[in-house]
Amino acid sequence: MSDESTLDIRTIPPMYRHPMIFEKFEALGPGEGFILVNDHNPKPLYYQFQAELAGQFTWDYLEEGPEAWRVRIGKAA
Secondary structure, three states: OOOOEEEEOOOOOHHHHHHHHHHHHHOOOOOOEEEEEEOOOOHHHHHHHHHHHOOOEEEEEEEEOOOOEEEEEEEOO
């Protein structure tokens, strides 16, 4: 898991965040993942993944604030 990339979106304007995250997800192979770092709980993003890609992703919180949230988003094998 140490070879996974990290996508820190804290400095990215909000309108670009979700498209960037979904592009990163689409580039993953089965079983691969990346670490998302955000400045708030990315629950709306989770709901978007659930609506569009149900059963195709994994979502594991690694850190839950208050300064940063880190989530491992993976593509289901």
